[in-house]
Amino acid sequence: MTVVFEKPKALSEVPFHYCPGCTHGIIHRLVAEAIDDLNIQDKAIGVAPVGCSVFAYNYFACDMHEAAHGRAPAVATGIKRVLPDNIVFTYQGDGDLASIGAAEIVHAAARNENITVIFVNNAIYGMTGGQMAPTTLIGQVTTTSPYGRDPKLAGYPIKISEMLATLDGAYYVERVSVHDVKHIKQAKKAIKKAFENQVNNKGFSLIEVLSTCPTNWGMSPSESLDWVKDNMIPVYPLGVKKEGK
Amino acid sequence: MEKVLMKGNEAIAEAAIQAGCRYFFGYPITPQNEIPAYMAKKLPKIGGTFLQAESEVSAINMVYGAAGAGARVMTSSSSPGISLKQEGISYIAGAELPCVIVNIVRGGPGLGGIQPAQSDYFQAVKGGGHGDYHLIVYAPSTLQEMVSLTMGAFDVADLYRNPVMILGDGMLGQMMEPVEFIKPPARELPKKEWATTGCDGTRETNIINSLYIDPAELEKKVEELYKKYELIKEQEVSYEEYNCENADIIVTAYGTTSRIVKSVIEMAKEEGINVGLIRPITLWPFPYEPISKYADKDHVKVFLSVEMSKGQMIEDVKLGVNGKKDVYFYGRTGGMVPTPDDILAEIRNIMKGVQ
Numbered sequence: 001m002t003v004v005f006e007k008p009k010a011l012s013e014v015p016f017h018y019c020p021g022c023t024h025g026i027i028h029r030l031v032a033e034a035i036d037d038l039n040i041q042d043k044a045i046g047v048a049p050v051g052c053s054v055f056a057y058n059y060f061a062c063d064m065h066e067a068a069h070g071r072a073p074a075v076a077t078g079i080k081r082v083l084p085d086n087i088v089f090t091y092q093g094d095g096d097l098a099s100i101g102a103a104e105i106v107h108a109a110a111r112n113e114n115i116t117v118i119f120v121n122n123a124i125y126g127m128t129g130g131q132m133a134p135t136t137l138i139g140q141v142t143t144t145s146p147y148g149r150d151p152k153l154a155g156y157p158i159k160i161s162e163m164l165a166t167l168d169g170a171y172y173v174e175r176v177s178v179h180d181v182k183h184i185k186q187a188k189k190a191i192k193k194a195f196e197n198q199v200n201n202k203g204f205s206l207i208e209v210l211s212t213c214p215t216n217w218g219m220s221p222s223e224s225l226d227w228v229k230d231n232m233i234p235v236y237p238l239g240v241k242k243e244g245k
Numbered sequence: 246m247e248k249v250l251m252k253g254n255e256a257i258a259e260a261a262i263q264a265g266c267r268y269f270f271g272y273p274i275t276p277q278n279e280i281p282a283y284m285a286k287k288l289p290k291i292g293g294t295f296l297q298a299e300s301e302v303s304a305i306n307m308v309y310g311a312a313g314a315g316a317r318v319m320t321s322s323s324s325p326g327i328s329l330k331q332e333g334i335s336y337i338a339g340a341e342l343p344c345v346i347v348n349i350v351r352g353g354p355g356l357g358g359i360q361p362a363q364s365d366y367f368q369a370v371k372g373g374g375h376g377d378y379h380l381i382v383y384a385p386s387t388l389q390e391m392v393s394l395t396m397g398a399f400d401v402a403d404l405y406r407n408p409v410m411i412l413g414d415g416m417l418g419q420m421m422e423p424v425e426f427i428k429p430p431a432r433e434l435p436k437k438e439w440a441t442t443g444c445d446g447t448r449e450t451n452i453i454n455s456l457y458i459d460p461a462e463l464e465k466k467v468e469e470l471y472k473k474y475e476l477i478k479e480q481e482v483s484y485e486e487y488n489c490e491n492a493d494i495i496v497t498a499y500g501t502t503s504r505i506v507k508s509v510i511e512m513a514k515e516e517g518i519n520v521g522l523i524r525p526i527t528l529w530p531f532p533y534e535p536i537s538k539y540a541d542k543d544h545v546k547v548f549l550s551v552e553m554s555k556g557q558m559i560e561d562v563k564l565g566v567n568g569k570k571d572v573y574f575y576g577r578t579g580g581m582v583p584t585p586d587d588i589l590a591e592i593r594n595i596m597k598g599v600q
Binding site: 012041042043044045047048054057058061062063064065066067068071074075076077078079080081082083086087103104106107 | 268270294296298299300302303304306307308309310311312313314315316318332333336340441442443444445446450451452453454455456
């Protein structure tokens with residue numbers, strides 16, 4: 001019998017805790033596939049964030065280091081400076097990376113730190129129960145923007161990829177989405193490239209992945225996928241924002 | 246080995262390098278800036294890394310990562326900067342990683358000033374960050390001791406998998422004294438098998454973490470930590486006893502203040518007052534035992550805690566004395582350094598009341 005589909009080696013034999021319809025599972029898989037494809041599992045060291053993906057250290061079958069909220073790029077910097085031949089990646093949500101960890105990600109990019117950052121943007125705080133994120137859309141209802149995000153009160157959504165792309169230090173920044181098969185394939189390509197860049201010592205790579213939160217958005221999984229396509233992509237356009245030569 | 250005249254902050258940096266520290270992550274703040282400057286100059290030449298982080302918060306988290314990767318790593322700061330580092334220090338203590346943190350204390354609270362103080366005692370020895378944990382805290386009183394304690398701190402950190410703090414002050418950081426770089430006796434250290442160095446399948450993957458969602462598991466983890474702390478209390482208490490044998494009054498003081506008290510002891514002798522000094526070298530674990538011992542002696546009438554703070558160490562002194570004798574306090578704050586005359590006047594007053 002020919003095996004046509006199996007779990008990536010870089011994922012552990014542990015069931016995910018994620019809510020039904022949440023796309024963290026897909027993104028985890030894409031990261032693990034990239035690690036498998038590049039045959040770097042034995043060199044990989046992941047840094048897990050705070051938030052829904054806090055247990056990422058249980059899911060990736062490589063050495064893992066848990067970080068405080070937002071500090072993953074600093075922790076990854078410490079690891080990478082000690083072990084420059086290892087492949088160090090962070091996996092961070094929008095609350096983690098774009099809010100409390102905004103300084104850490106900007107400066108890791110500015111230093112062209114040779115790490116790979118997977119930035120999962122679902123425009124809301126998931127684990128803490130659906131509060132407003134820096135990436136929450138104008139008018140989007142959350143528990144802390146119950147009348148919809150009002151820019152006069154709460155400011156505008158932060159476009160992390162566009163912002164980081166302005167930095168001379170950042171090597172590769174791309175925004176992808178996982179709302180359908182075509183886009184999942186594109187996301188896989190980008191994530192793999194982000195790891196490949198590190199293998200080739202190119203420097204800082206960040207892949208922003210538009211993701212869903214059916215639970216806190218109050219939608220079905222399929223409605224959530226449509227919401228990414230119809231509402232998030234217009235605000236957060238996909239594509240390569242910066243790529244060094 | 247030849248003695249060299251060095252500034253305190255530079256002596257700490259050189260001692261760290263000689264102890265095998267090859268990674269330093271920091272952020273500028275007065276009065277400890279000579280430490281990062283020294284590291285920036287020296288580390289790249291010996292295959293090490295100096296990195297100026299974007300903040301104290303980042304610096305301590307870089308330390309967290311580097312320590313997790315198995316390196317000998319250090320950071321340094323001064324009071325307001327150490328406050329920012331407390332988040333990371335709590336995580337490092339929780340994940341049981343070895344590192345050395347230098348606090349060259351200045352006056353506070355808030356932005357305070359830039360002159361020497363000892364007002365971070367509570368923060369250093371009673372927690373500082375969130376949760377139940379302890380740092381091992383050394384309080385050097387001379388530059389030579391800064392060197393030996395910094396060198397030893399890396400071994401102690403590795404031995405117990407615990408962050409170690411060198412608690413100096415602006416006076417010690419900025420003064421110059423001749424120092425010799427003599428390594429303390431090497432300790433037998435366990436291999437860092439827990440480090441995240443990449444896993445090729447020959448072992449279980451390593452996870453460095455301080456999250457325990459199940460309350461029973463977290464309680465178990467904290468109990469384990471406290472077993473380690475008990476061991477540290479048994480093994481690592483360090484202090485100096487000076488002129489205590491026939492003392493009428495025992496002064497407790499550490500760091501810069503203890504140096505001044507030593508001058509006071511000579512001055513008081515001329516007036517017929519016998520002053521003893523108990524100088525904690527480890528502030529945590531605290532030397533309760535010698536204080537308790539002298540609290541039982543008839544010749545000791547009273548205790549006096551002298552600090553450059555508003556009475557922080559005195560709480561530990563009182564625990565040691567345990568109500569057996571009165572414990573007085575003399576302290577200056579704001580960056581004011583007490584003079585020998587100030588302290589002697591206080592001792593005269595106290596002894597008048599006692600006799």
